[in-house]
Amino acid sequence: MHGKTHFFTVWSHRSAKSLFGAASNPVMRNGAVLCFESEERARAECDRLNAARSSSQVRYSIKAAHDLPMEAGLAALADGFRRLAGEMHARR
Numbered sequence: 001m002h003g004k005t006h007f008f009t010v011w012s013h014r015s016a017k018s019l020f021g022a023a024s025n026p027v028m029r030n031g032a033v034l035c036f037e038s039e040e041r042a043r044a045e046c047d048r049l050n051a052a053r054s055s056s057q058v059r060y061s062i063k064a065a066h067d068l069p070m071e072a073g074l075a076a077l078a079d080g081f082r083r084l085a086g087e088m089h090a091r092r
Helices: 039-052 070-091
Strands: 008-014 023-026 058-064
Touching: 008 039, 039 058
Parallel strands: none
Antiparallel strands: 008 023, 008 058
């Protein structure tokens, strides 16, 4: 990965036509931002979520952590590092 680690997060986008109005939020799973080390894994999860959605009012996309606002980007990176640390610890 060119010496730098990038993280990609999955976001949900609610249509302005929905009952609660337009909104975009990172997808949370088990209390953490859904974050991946590779764009391919993030894209695969995004595609899976879009295929399984029950309404046209919601769609999913991915964002690179470095493209996020500072607070959201830092939160996504922290969650990603925590997840990686947990995976590395589990492999030992």
